[in-house]
Amino acid sequence: MKGLRETFAHDTWVMPYLRKYKGLLILVLFLGFMTFFSGGALMFNSGYLISEAARQPSSIIYIYVPVVLARAFGIARPTFRYIERLTSHNWVLKIVSDFRKKLYQTVERKASAIQRSHQTGDILSILADDIDHIENLYLRTVFPMVIGWLLYLFIVIGVGSLNWVVGLLMLLLLGIIVIVLPLASVATNGVREYRQHQIQHEFYTNLTDEVLGLGDWLISGRYDDFINLQKKPIKQIAQLRKKDHYFQWWRSFFVQFVVLLTTITLLIWAANSFTATKSLANWVAAFALAIFPAVSPFLNMSQGLSEWPVYRRSIERVNQLDRDQPAKVDQNQLEGHFKELKIANVTFKYPDGDRNIVNDISMTIHPGEKVALLGPSGTGKSTFLKLLVGDLIPNDGQILANGKDVSSLQKVRSSLFGILDQQPYLFDTTVMNNVRLGNTNATDDEIKDAIAAVGLKDLIESLPDQYNTEVQETGKRFSGGERQRLSLARILLQDAPIIILDEPTVSLDPITEKKLLDQVFDLLHNKTIIWVTHHLAGIAHVDQVRFLENGHFDMQGTPQELYQQEPRFRQLYDLDRGK
Amino acid sequence: MSRGSEVLIDKRLFNLPGMRRYVIILGILVFLQAIAIIVQARYLSIAIVNLWNLMPIGSIILPTSIFTVAFLCRHLLTVWQNRVLFPFVEKTSGDMRESLMAKIFRLGPAEIDKRGTGNIVTMALEGIDQVQTYLMLVIIKMLDMSITPWLILIYILFIRWEQALFLFIIFPVIILFMVILGLAAQSKADRQYEGYQHLSNHFVDTLRGLSTLKQLGLSKRYANNVYSVSESYRTETMSTLRIALTSTFALDFFTTLSIAVVAVFLGFDLLDGKVMLLPALTILVLAPEYFLPIRNFANDYHATLNGKNAMSAVLDVLHQPEMKQRDELPDFKWNQDSMLTLDHVNFTYPETTQPALKNISVTIKGMQKIGIIGASGSGKSTLINLIGGFLSPDKPDQVAIDGHKLPHLDQAAWQKNFLYIPQNPYLFHATLADNISFYVDNASKQSIEDAAQRAGLTEWIKRLPAGLDTMIGEGARTVSGGQAQRIALARAFLDTDRKVLLFDEPTAHLDIETEAALKKDILPVFSDHLVFFATHRLHWIGEMDYVLVMDHGKLVEQGTPAELAQKNGDYVKLRSEMEASDL
Numbered sequence A: 001m002k003g004l005r006e007t008f009a010h011d012t013w014v015m016p017y018l019r020k021y022k023g024l025l026i027l028v029l030f031l032g033f034m035t036f037f038s039g040g041a042l043m044f045n046s047g048y049l050i051s052e053a054a055r056q057p058s059s060i061i062y063i064y065v066p067v068v069l070a071r072a073f074g075i076a077r078p079t080f081r082y083i084e085r086l087t088s089h090n091w092v093l094k095i096v097s098d099f100r101k102k103l104y105q106t107v108e109r110k111a112s113a114i115q116r117s118h119q120t121g122d123i124l125s126i127l128a129d130d131i132d133h134i135e136n137l138y139l140r141t142v143f144p145m146v147i148g149w150l151l152y153l154f155i156v157i158g159v160g161s162l163n164w165v166v167g168l169l170m171l172l173l174l175g176i177i178v179i180v181l182p183l184a185s186v187a188t189n190g191v192r193e194y195r196q197h198q199i200q201h202e203f204y205t206n207l208t209d210e211v212l213g214l215g216d217w218l219i220s221g222r223y224d225d226f227i228n229l230q231k232k233p234i235k236q237i238a239q240l241r242k243k244d245h246y247f248q249w250w251r252s253f254f255v256q257f258v259v260l261l262t263t264i265t266l267l268i269w270a271a272n273s274f275t276a277t278k279s280l281a282n283w284v285a286a287f288a289l290a291i292f293p294a295v296s297p298f299l300n301m302s303q304g305l306s307e308w309p310v311y312r313r314s315i316e317r318v319n320q321l322d323r324d325q326p327a328k329v330d331q332n333q334l335e336g337h338f339k340e341l342k343i344a345n346v347t348f349k350y351p352d353g354d355r356n357i358v359n360d361i362s363m364t365i366h367p368g369e370k371v372a373l374l375g376p377s378g379t380g381k382s383t384f385l386k387l388l389v390g391d392l393i394p395n396d397g398q399i400l401a402n403g404k405d406v407s408s409l410q411k412v413r414s415s416l417f418g419i420l421d422q423q424p425y426l427f428d429t430t431v432m433n434n435v436r437l438g439n440t441n442a443t444d445d446e447i448k449d450a451i452a453a454v455g456l457k458d459l460i461e462s463l464p465d466q467y468n469t470e471v472q473e474t475g476k477r478f479s480g481g482e483r484q485r486l487s488l489a490r491i492l493l494q495d496a497p498i499i500i501l502d503e504p505t506v507s508l509d510p511i512t513e514k515k516l517l518d519q520v521f522d523l524l525h526n527k528t529i530i531w532v533t534h535h536l537a538g539i540a541h542v543d544q545v546r547f548l549e550n551g552h553f554d555m556q557g558t559p560q561e562l563y564q565q566e567p568r569f570r571q572l573y574d575l576d577r578g579k
Numbered sequence B: 001m002s003r004g005s006e007v008l009i010d011k012r013l014f015n016l017p018g019m020r021r022y023v024i025i026l027g028i029l030v031f032l033q034a035i036a037i038i039v040q041a042r043y044l045s046i047a048i049v050n051l052w053n054l055m056p057i058g059s060i061i062l063p064t065s066i067f068t069v070a071f072l073c074r075h076l077l078t079v080w081q082n083r084v085l086f087p088f089v090e091k092t093s094g095d096m097r098e099s100l101m102a103k104i105f106r107l108g109p110a111e112i113d114k115r116g117t118g119n120i121v122t123m124a125l126e127g128i129d130q131v132q133t134y135l136m137l138v139i140i141k142m143l144d145m146s147i148t149p150w151l152i153l154i155y156i157l158f159i160r161w162e163q164a165l166f167l168f169i170i171f172p173v174i175i176l177f178m179v180i181l182g183l184a185a186q187s188k189a190d191r192q193y194e195g196y197q198h199l200s201n202h203f204v205d206t207l208r209g210l211s212t213l214k215q216l217g218l219s220k221r222y223a224n225n226v227y228s229v230s231e232s233y234r235t236e237t238m239s240t241l242r243i244a245l246t247s248t249f250a251l252d253f254f255t256t257l258s259i260a261v262v263a264v265f266l267g268f269d270l271l272d273g274k275v276m277l278l279p280a281l282t283i284l285v286l287a288p289e290y291f292l293p294i295r296n297f298a299n300d301y302h303a304t305l306n307g308k309n310a311m312s313a314v315l316d317v318l319h320q321p322e323m324k325q326r327d328e329l330p331d332f333k334w335n336q337d338s339m340l341t342l343d344h345v346n347f348t349y350p351e352t353t354q355p356a357l358k359n360i361s362v363t364i365k366g367m368q369k370i371g372i373i374g375a376s377g378s379g380k381s382t383l384i385n386l387i388g389g390f391l392s393p394d395k396p397d398q399v400a401i402d403g404h405k406l407p408h409l410d411q412a413a414w415q416k417n418f419l420y421i422p423q424n425p426y427l428f429h430a431t432l433a434d435n436i437s438f439y440v441d442n443a444s445k446q447s448i449e450d451a452a453q454r455a456g457l458t459e460w461i462k463r464l465p466a467g468l469d470t471m472i473g474e475g476a477r478t479v480s481g482g483q484a485q486r487i488a489l490a491r492a493f494l495d496t497d498r499k500v501l502l503f504d505e506p507t508a509h510l511d512i513e514t515e516a517a518l519k520k521d522i523l524p525v526f527s528d529h530l531v532f533f534a535t536h537r538l539h540w541i542g543e544m545d546y547v548l549v550m551d552h553g554k555l556v557e558q559g560t561p562a563e564l565a566q567k568n569g570d571y572v573k574l575r576s577e578m579e580a581s582d583l
């Protein structure tokens, strides 16, 4: 219970939506209740019907009402159920739409325009899964539990109003099934679930490790080691599953046992109270037959609730997301044309980092300048770019565009910076739509011109669907170089004065690389370009080279100067040229 | 029913070892259970009828006791069935898990890559769990469905044939409706499937592309797009669900209504005195039991279907053909006089029409340094993989080692002779020392340190918290690309038995400074080794004895760098395309 309160103490993901769609929620619960009610009522009514008929009353009138009711309940039950299932799915899907939007907005606030290299989509898939989990929480735990409890109350009150002692017995007996056992299941499962999660996680990471390194395993010829490594977790998993199954089987049996006790209680009650007159005795069969359908929704309540630990992890994870959101900064407009980008004594350190990635750096970039930024991986080139565009805030110093702090220009950022990185993303839609993202107001002709400018006109027009060709998941329809060029077309449409390139050619071969760079610097010749690169191909395109090392600029100058004056640079350049 | 069973049962189910025996034992248990159900219904009815006849409480003690026993038997039998079946299921799924592991090893990286690492891992974990659930469900439920209703029906037939006939006739009607509606739903779902996938992937797609949206200044506005796509997903889903749920509705409707109809007819018959209360009540109690197995079956339909698909997927992998004849080559050590021959080798990737390697002929002798160059897509990696035995030539006997003609190079004896160093060498989640000594049993600490030293790792290791015992790899300390290459290099220094090195663009993604530093440490390992080095960084060519120039899958030129430079052919052309200008 304490855990429950903790989970929901700062919850913004579950409770608010229960409130938001209250009306539909109540409808779902009502329909669910009516489904089981009709099921029980059908048998109750049928039991009464044949008991009354067996008395052979003089006229059919006596059984007329039960006959009509039998048909009514017979039709009502499946109908309620059908509508209930549609309504509950609809309800949950509505919530999913809200969830997705909320999740998106939360992630968006923290996301950076400069990707970390080799960023995996994993964390994102986990979050997407969490949403599915919360969806299931409603369908498999919340709805069945609440409906079960409503029914429980109904039975207890119904029977209790006839005989309070029996009502009390029902309260206790059925209470075991609908309250005690589910809670006991959560408690047992909570512990086991934790252990299971650990073992599965271990198995999962080990196996992924093995499969990813399969080539090495194969060459090493260590077949036995390969197999033995997984024996232990496989066995542990099997044992856990076994315990889990045994627990479930005996729990189901125990539930049935309680149902049996309930039935016997009702029979004894009937024997004592309903055998006074013939018309009273007609109710015996009614009660006895109704008991089995009436308790049917109780049978799976324990299982539903025991899935709670899984849901809980998901709820906590998404709620965690809401914390430490970045502070808001008042937004400004950039007036007039871009005049200068001034980096003034900027120092930056990641909160969990151990060194200043950027240490008191100053420089000024003027319109039309082309700057290349080099340095071994991990020195902080991408971090520097994030500071430039305002995704990170310096600990010290300022970054000013036309004299205004970039963090206050975030709203108009896309009219200031165009960015091309290692893996520009193509969305799973058409070529046309993807390029249009650069400027949503662009006409079809403008888009086609941009595609022509990056030299993809012939290729795209040779495809059967031309500009409406689907790029497929992550753009895999096209090669790496083609993807970069489509993104370049996007940037052309965007038409921002400063272009930031973060190692755009790292995954391309030299010939493709050379073509792309020639094209970039040709098409963007009148823009300001800040280019992070991992080697020296195409360095002749820029008029300023800077080496970032240990937080400050190490070597700087024009490529020609550096080549002449710096032996280190000359050696690297020659190496890159294949000398 | 035949369609239902085809959908839910993989025929290979019956070929599982020991299956038949278990089906017989479980069949008997289900049979006993059906009898318990009938007894339970009968004696409950007797108790009720006694009370109806206003008999005293003593009159129901015996029937209630029998009812109690039958009821308990029935549910104990459920537990018993599960317990009988479970060891079999456990063993089958456990064996499956182990066979899957073994199969992964034998299929090799090329095949696993094609299926996706994630898929394979998920299959081994969740897939097998689903198989377990499936086996637990499907066997008992099928038996239940094929035994219990019919026993109940026979019993009712003895009590009153009219009701039995009605129940008998309604059964196929229910199935028929379910199938018809199910098919309609299926075809609608099939038609919508693609749109569906699209919509449901849209969200993850958007999250992944968030950086790009942010770059383009669209990320805020896109929130509404996320919402509206999700809403149209909801509308689509609901319209399919409306149909998909009708088949469950049909089942529900007919079974519930049938019970109502039985009750009403019994009422009229009782009124006319054609039947007594006890038989009528017994029939009424049994009617829901008659429909219970099929309802249970339908309720678990999705779990069952998922399980069946999971099992089919696992069995498909297990039955996948693998490279055979892995021991054609006798044990040997590559030395000065060894010879590897490719003789007019063609290689075509499955599901493609054009060969990726065309007519490759080359003979390699002794310890040489062989550069493989060419534009991307020209077939460098394919050639390296073929030499490593991960891919098999289209025809046998086109490759030979020391004159032994071989079907392919996936030979255990050959694989003991080489190391493969790709662009991103894989680092295991283990200590640094374990990673370095992966290929060598019982390497001494000293030798590992020496190898690390020669690979230029010593400085870095000194800075690590636990030195050589630091955990690296996934989820532990991240290792930069240059360091990863050095670890792979240390493996080569440590394992002096492996005389062949296969490099596939080891430095393509490194920055130039890291590459320059790494090159210094790589060069020493070249001596006294046969080296294959695929690259598009030209400066490596100077270190090579012999160069293979690839273009569109063909080996267009081969020779020493000096010879090729003279020729003024493809090699010279390639160099000039790649080379940067003077500064």
Ligand SMILES: Nc1ncnc2c1ncn2[C@@H]1O[C@H](COP(=O)(O)OP(=O)(O)O)[C@@H](O)[C@H]1O
Binding pocket: A116, A117, A350, A351, A352, A353, A357, A375, A376, A377, A378, A379, A380, A381, A382, A383, A384
């Ligand atoms: N979000 C972060 N939190 C903490 N450390 C980070 C984060 N992002 C990057 N780093 C660290 O900062 C350093 C510089 O990273 P980065 O700017 O990506 O380098 P580069 O682009 O030059 O390769 C690296 O050591 C990296 O591990």
Ligand SMILES: Nc1ncnc2c1ncn2[C@@H]1O[C@H](COP(=O)(O)OP(=O)(O)O)[C@@H](O)[C@H]1O
Binding pocket: B349, B350, B352, B356, B374, B375, B376, B377, B378, B379, B380, B381, B382, B383
């Ligand atoms: N798994 C695969 N299935 C089908 N075709 C492939 C596969 N891998 C590579 N290819 C194709 O084979 C050709 C050669 O590829 P590859 O050997 O990777 O070239 P390189 O290493 O020289 O860049 C390319 O046309 C590529 O598209």
Ligand SMILES: [Mg+2]
Binding pocket: A117, A381, A382, A383
């Ligand atoms: Mg970077």
Ligand SMILES: [Mg+2]
Binding pocket: B380, B381, B382, B505
């Ligand atoms: Mg390659």
